[in-house]
Amino acid sequence: MAKGSVRKKGKKWYYRFYVEDASGNLVQKEYAGTESKSETEKLLRQAMDDYESKKFIAKSENITVGELLDIWAEEELKTGTLSNGTVQNYLGAITNIKKHPISERKLKNVTSEHLQAFFDLLSFGGTYPDGSERKGYSKDYIRSFSAVLQQSFRFAVSPKQYITFNPMQYIKLKYQTDEVDLFSDDDMDGDIQPIPREDYERLIEFLQDYNPPAILPIQIAYYAGLRIGEACGLAWQDVNLEEQCLT
Template sequence: MFYTSAGLEERDGSYRGYLTYKKDGKWHKRRKSLGTKSKAEAKRLLSTWRAEMENQAEIDAKRGPSATSMAKRPVADCVDAYISEQEANRTVEASTIKGYRATAKFIREAFASIPLEKLTAEQVRDWESSLTGRGLSSSTVGKCHRLLKMVVQDAVNIRAIDWNPVSAVKPPKREKVHKGINALDAEGRSKVLTALDAMDLTPVTVAARIALYTGLREGEICGLQWRDIDLEARTLWVRRAIGEGVGGCYEKEPKTDKTRDVALPDTLADLLAAWRRQQRVTFAEAGALLDGSSYILGDAIGFMNPRTLGRGWATLAKAMGVKGTEGRIPTFHDLRHTWATLYLAAGGDVKTAASNLGHANVAMTLNVYASADPHAKREAARLTEVAMKRRPAEVLRFNGTEG
């Protein structure tokens, strides 16, 4: 028994109950207003309260002091502590921490004063509905849901609480803002390449060529150094990327944490050779030396911010008046999509495409790009029609089983 005794006190004609307990060698009393003037009712309420407190004390004893403390903390504080711990332990990328902090503000709005142990599925459901009602996208609400679920599950894992109420709530179905892959078709590619040919070499025009000819991500291109390029062997190595965190941009591992090599087409290799000659002059004018650790898109100070690259390309693409297959001005990331759809439509194998793109597995490449090219779809329809109209003997020859 955690509470040694219980009793009633009458004050101003109303009853309140008290429970006595011993802690650190000293006696303490816990009091609660019972809200009744009837002694019989007060005794009943006191008995119920004592049973609840005994049960809670038993739960707290099993949890231990650390878990009990967490259970009684406000949900929003638990979220902040979780993010800070992840940041301190470097469990996730700085860019992910930045996203967590942006998402946490929505959790604090609703759960700044609700103890973790009192959180219910109904509260979570109402909160997510309110976010949707405010006009937040399904993607943003989904991020809120996932962060809260992770934090609460962490509490379950250390037995601060018994179950995760967020698991009982289904987040809103994510709707794509832009449906489909907005790659450049043959006409769009020709228009972009013709325009680039007429322009001077700049970090943005060079980066656009790299993306179109290799399928690399913005951050990976910004992270390329000259020692990552072997122009004679026509090979490029992706060894790092530039990410963006709370304190600004930083170097990080490639997305799949693996170094990968990409073959360079002759056109791109020649372009990079010309760009290196131009950079040597630019560096010399700044009193610096271009060496292997210099960034391909950078200057004497350091690397180029991927966000700056994205904005530079957006201005360029708008000026070109080019549109992708979805009818939108292509983003820099759409140049990566362009390489993938072009390569696969031209008969390239999926495994090589996945390797170039830095996908964790071939299934990811197939899910995103297998049927993204409209020309490839039309060609599939044409081949189907030709095969359907062949007579039996012709089909055998068509399949290579005769003659």
Template sequence: MAELNITKRGKSWQYRFEAAKIEGKRKQISKGGFKTKKECLEAGTKALAEYNHSGLHFEPTEISVCDYLDYWFDTYCKIELKYNTQIAYLSIIENHLKPKFGNYKLSSINPTILIEYANQLKINGFSKSHLVGILSTFSTALDYSVQPLKYIKENPMNYVKFPKVERKPKERIVLSQEEFQIIINRFPAGNRFHIPLLIGWNCGLRISETFALTWDDIDFENKTLTVNKQIVKRNYGLDVRKVFKEKNKREEKSSWYFSDPKYNSNRTIKIGTTLITALKAEKKKQQEYELQYGEYYTIYVKKKEYDEKGNEMFRIIPVQKCINPVLPRVKLICICENGEYTSTDSFKYCSRVIHTQLKLAFDYHSLRHTHATILIENGANPKSVQERLGHKKIETTLQTYVHNTEVMEQNAVDIFENVTNGILYTK
């Protein structure tokens, strides 16, 4: 058990006690500047009791919000959260929470200052999702300080009622068949973006799922497509903080990885003859190009790695065809003529062309919206649509992707008319 030492330095008093050794070296916790010996003894006794209780190398009652958020991020976020979620949390911490609360003591955070902050976010014009994201992140961090750390007795955010913000309706783009035909005419068969566009239109996949597809995922005989992974871009070589701060360098040092689909939404879906025919033609063309380019053709192999939580991930590594790789080859569907991967980043060019040249409202997710809407308009069972899209809950399918279009309204009228046989009720 550490002993408390009180010493006088000049006109002030200082306490000091031994802490646990770090890497075999002695570590002391001390604080000075007390005017009287009694004041120093009281503060030192309290600090020592807190240290013996927590076993930490800082005093919980004195830790700043800034230091605590760093500690929470390192001990919780890096271990429990996915990489992209870590980046999102880090953005909120560095851009919002630290500038506002960083200099506060953690123990001094109370509902009053949190309510004022929440109201100020609303006044500053933050959207509902952004406001809730900031406050929820702070609330989650404070929960961790209550349990398991026990730095504070309760979470002051529990007493904060988020201000009501009028939700701006998010524009959900639904393409007409004529508009999609214009897009396909601009990116015809043989173009690197043709197949990704057809997959989005015919299957409603997320963009990360489409660009993770390999030929093993297509069953031509049974006309099915299997979603068992998604593509993500990240860097394991750098600490996530460094990646966040060095955004320009991040692009140079990052790699593409296979990971589990969102919500682990593994699924096998039926696909139609139109897409099957296009995929067969694409596969045949890729085989011809591989023979044509020979040793200069780019192929991809996958290397098993692990994320911070110990989950398996596979890094996609490009190599020349002339090299005999030890790692297993992965045959991606979305590639260029010379075998190079067509990624979600590459697809930004396609979206830009559709916006600027074709003058159409578009993003890849609009293909997903459109796919769901066409199915529902034409009588598809919502449960089947949910499973096809890989939604965790059917409410997501109904509330987010299924839109009450004029066709749906007319269908409702026609159904009622057919059931009642157009009977005219009179008094």
């Protein structure tokens, strides 16, 4: 019978319990609950009941890159100390990585060559698996992808022990001389569109008279491609002054 407990970190409660991994060892799983202790305890009971009924043991040889990203996001990214803006940025990168066939590769079969080809495609553009032609992305955009894969593969090595080494350590990020504008219509997903430049300038002019302190987060959101909530959630640890980018 799985044993579990709940604990409070900040304003939110978390629940955790022990399960048996592929090697027969007991490992602790922790997940984010809610701000209510009773609701989190209910989530804990549901999770333990589900585990007991299914007795699901994740076999490392069957895990795909996409599944690894989901596990890392739930167990480490969302429960860590990164700012909300950084977490949302990384979750967005995960969503985009999972659109590429590399996410369907078995973790044990992914090589540095596969990853290098993926990053070269991001950097310089070309023909995507769906047949579409796309331009390369900016340095900051590529660095977000790199950070996600670096940390998730490190997580796969330790503590998860899904693989024995991190293939991302051999990747060399390459950048094109002329970076692509992240705000071009060609690269926008779905119906999301940035505000026109003239509307942005009118907004800044309005704020200069009515609310000057609001100008900086608006500028950051516009030029970095962030949602307002992400811009407001930025912390100094997200600002790399040496590289002049957000991490």
